[in-house]
Amino acid sequence: MKDKVTNILISGVGGQGILLASEVLSEVLMLAGYDVKKNEIHGMAQRGGSVVSHIRFGTKVYSSIIPEGEGDLLLGFELLETYRYLPLLRQGAKVVANDLKILPPPVTLGKEKYPENIQEKIKKAFPDTLLVNGIELATRAGNPRTVNVALLGSMVGALPIEAELWRETLRRMVPERFLDMNLMAFDLGRQAASAQS
Amino acid sequence: MKRTMLSGNEAIARGAFEAGVKVASAYPGTPSTEILENTTQYPTIDSSWAPNEKVALEVGIGASFGGGRALVAMKHVGVNVAADPLFTLSYTGVKGGLVLVTADDPELHSSQNEQDNRNYAKFAKIPMFEPADSQEALDFTRLALDVSEQFDTPVFLRTTTRISHSKSVVELGDPVTDLPVPSVEKNPAKFVMLPGNARKRHVLVEDRLQRMEVWACQQPFNRIEAGEGKVGVITSGVSYLYAKEILPHADILKLGMVYPLPKQLIRDFANRYDTVYVIEELDPFIEEQVRAMGIAVHGKDMLPICGELTPGRLKKALTGEESKAFFTPKEPLPNRPPNMCPGCPHRSVFLTLNRLKAFVTGDIGCYTLGFMEPLSAMDTCICMGASIGNATGMSKVLDAQEAQRIVAVIGDSTFLHTGINGLMDMVYNKSAATVLILDNRTTAMTGRQENPGSGYTLAGEESYQIDLEALCRSVGVKHLTVVDPYDIAHTRKVIKTEMERPEVSVVIARRACMLVKRDPVKRLAALVVDAEKCTGCKACLALGCPAIEWQPDAGDKGKAVINPLLCCGCGLCPQVCHFDAIGGRHEG
Structure with a gap:
């Protein structure tokens, strides 16, 4: 582990809260003592476009961009946006995917097709795939908009970080009035993941 | 020392605070916007949104001439707008330090071109620092302000999207405490750039560059990192990070200041190797200067000029090896382009322009997305404020009937940026085109910043709100109508x-x-499609609303359905439905 850089991707649709999830994740990694770099594109991408955030951590990290075929872990907030970024992963990488389809405009207009059996295709390529019903977890936590933190919770088992450090970071980064529901969403996500593995 | 994660832009703001900057001014533009959104968090900095980049720089110049330190920030194309004061500021020099941040956008993630603003450093004869990560963004901001005063020059700090928007670990410093109290003194030979004075200042500018070139050879920001001694690499900024990834054993001359270049240092470095690479994004800016020194290097003979560098692209260019994906989807994947949000007030305007077969000269903002299907109602886009002048010129060459189709579309913030000048010309020179101002009360595209028409300042204080109607009338517009774009029939009429x-x-x-x-706008309960009444005619899909989804397997030919998580109940789709199928609201 010492000199190896670990590469994490978070992908989804602009507006799903990917930015906050990647902020929390990189903050936690920094507090755990790692060198961390995080990158994503703001601007046009946020308006319902495809978004991917790159997070790299280790003893020393140079580039913030993860090269093709070198990702260790992908957290996908939407199935097509999970599938789209699989080429960034190495063989045997772990995938945590929100079991949700958001149809892009060209599909709604009937010009392009949403891939069929997408869950099976992801699992076939990456057997270490965990499908999570993020909206259901978030709704149980009290607000469907906590889906980003619920999904974050469902991937933490894959990282060498203690659960309390996550909670402490959420307490600092989430606005007070949304904190309880986010802490609950985080725990529900964690439980859902450990129940399946 | 406090350790924290900062983006490049946050680090620049922190650097400005630590360096004792008194005034920060900017016009929002990706990827620079967050710099001022963060300087405004420091009470010691007077931070403000200017109506455009030229005014922002002029505010910074005033602060500097008054003896205060100033930071001015803009995206790469913003420097084009600010270029007029910039080139003469190079002659006057400064009093308080002045740093101009230019945030370039290789790969055009959110821009209309990918110009390389390092060329401005050479063109305007202004030194330029280029950080490679957030720590350097902070350190170089402080350094730039010191250097500005030391050499009596404005200083550029150049970032790119990957620097501005990447976060990395930063150690914070302490703010400086010993800056002089601002004051003005008459000094026309320095500050009044009439020919007689400016001629003398130009000589000083040339001398300044020569002194800096020698000085730069001894400075720690231009450093050599020893490798195995076989290959030499000259690089800077984000390209340095990629060089470290792809050529971990190379000797690297990492330039923190990309203009003027430390020529002797480069000569001594290059002499040690048979092969020297210049690794840089976009133009061969360093490479051409190094070649002009008579040094043979590899650069753009191997690396791409267009688009940003990535570790993968650099590896392919240098070694011919491609990064390999383990898995690639077999089928073509549907695109997911950005789109106007549900409830966007621009949507119905573009539907109307589409229906009226208008030829639309466009501008820069969220509404530029009106060019996309299914709205397909924007036909040009050049730069901030261009739409109105473009419409004037177009209607001059067309016959009267064809000219009726010409409509200029511009946002409120863009209109106040540079659109108003076009409107003066349109009236003054008796053009006949129609101008549509899409007034959504904010500078939306860059993340909803305030502007002189929004009624608030960057700091959130209430301020005078420009009366757009009165402004238009004052330049001679006789026919002016205000419409609510949520009322489609009236807007169309x-x-x-x-x-x-x-x-x-x-x-x-x-x-x-x-x-x-x-x-904040109150969201209304989501609308519902009555599946009994929906005939699958797809009229609602013409709105291109992300909340309206199509279910091809429902009914005989499919039916529309509204996603309650996305819909904000704006009420446009009931107005375009021919069968009264949309009207009910989602409960809860």
């Missing part, structure tokens, strides 16, 4: 009437952005 009118007319489509930060 007014736009059609004004397009047919052979005189200048302005239509203001006014409705706040759904995401506006202050006085």
Whole structure:
């Protein structure tokens, strides 16, 4: 582990809260003592476009961009946006995917097709795939908009970080009035993941 | 020392605070916007949004001439707008330090071109620092302000999207405490750039560059990192990070200041190797200068000029090896382009322009997305404020009937940026086109910043709100109508009437952005499609609303359904439905 850089991707649709999830994740990694770099594109991408955030951590990290075929872990907030970024992963990488389809405009207009059996295709390529019903977890936590933190919770088992450090970071980064529901969403996500593995 | 994660932009703001900057001014533009959104968090800095980049720089110049330190920030194309004061500021020099941040956008993630603003450093004869990560963004901001005063020059700090928007670990420093108290003193030979004075200042500018070139050879920001001694690499900024990834054993001359270049240092470094690479994004800016010194290097003979570098692209260029994906989907994947948000007040305007077969000269903002299917109602896009002048010119060359189709579309913030000048010309020179001001009460595209028409300052204080109607009338517009774009029939009637009118007319489509930060718009309950009444005619899909989804397997030919998580109940789709199928609201 010492000199190896670990590469994490978070992908989804602009507006799903990917930015906050990647902020929390990189903050936690920094507090755990790692060198961390995080990158994503703001601007046009946020308006319902495809978004991917790159997070790299280790003893020393140079580039913030993860090269093709070198990702260790992908957290996908939407199935097509999970599938789209699989080429960034190495063989045997772990995938945590929100079991949700958001149809892009060209599909709604009937010009392009949403891939069929997408869950099976992801699992076939990456057997270490965990499908999570993020909206259901978030709704149980009290607000469907906590889906980003619920999904974050469902991937933490894959990282060498203690659960309390996550909670402490959420307490600092989430606005007070949304904190309880986010802490609950985080725990529900964690439980859902450990129940399946 | 406190350790924290900062983006490049946050680090620049922190550097400005630590360096004792008194005034920060900017116009929002990706990827620079967050710099001022963060300087405003420091009470010791007077931070403000200017109506455009030229004014922002002029405010910074004033602060500097008054003896205070100043930071001015803009995206790469913003420097084009600010270029007029910039080139003469190079002659006057500064009093308080002045740093101009230019945030370039290789790969055009959110821009209309990918110009390489390092060329401005050479063109305007102004030194330029280029950080490679957030720590350097902070350190170089402080350094730039010191150097500005030491050499009596404005200083560029150049970032790119990957620097501005990447976060990395930063150690914070302590703020400086010993800056002089601002004051003005008459010094026309330095500050009044008439020919007699400016001629003398030009000589000083040339001398300054020569002194800096020698000085730069001894400075720690231009450093050599020893490798195995076989290959030499000259690089800077984000390209340095990629060089470290792809050529971990190379000797690297990492330039922190990309203009003027430390020529002797480069010569001594290059002499040690048979092969020297210059690794840089976009133009061969360093490479051409190094070649002009008579040094043979590899650069753009191997690396791409277009687009940003990535570790993968650099590896392919240098070694011919491609990064390999383990898995690639077999089928073509549907695109997911950005789209106007549900409830966006621009949507119905573009539907109307599409239906009226208008030829639309466009501008820069969220509404530029109006060019996309299914709205397909924006036909040009050049730069901030261009739409109105473009419409004037176009209607000059077309016959009267064809000219009626020409409509200029511009946002409120863009209109105040540089659009108003075009409107003066349109009236003054008796053009006949129609101007549509899409007034959504904010600078939406860059993340909903305030502007002189929004009624608030960057700091959130209430301020005078420009009266757009009075402003248009004051430049001579006689026909002006305000419409609510949520009323599609009325909006269409007014736009059609004004397009047919052979005189200048302005239509203001006014409705706040759904995401506006202050006085937030109340979201209404989501609308519901009555599946009994929906005939699958797809009329609602013409709105291109992300909340309206198509279910191809429902009914005989499919039916529309509204996603309750996305819909904000704006009420446009019931107006376009021919069968009264949309009207009910989602409960809860």
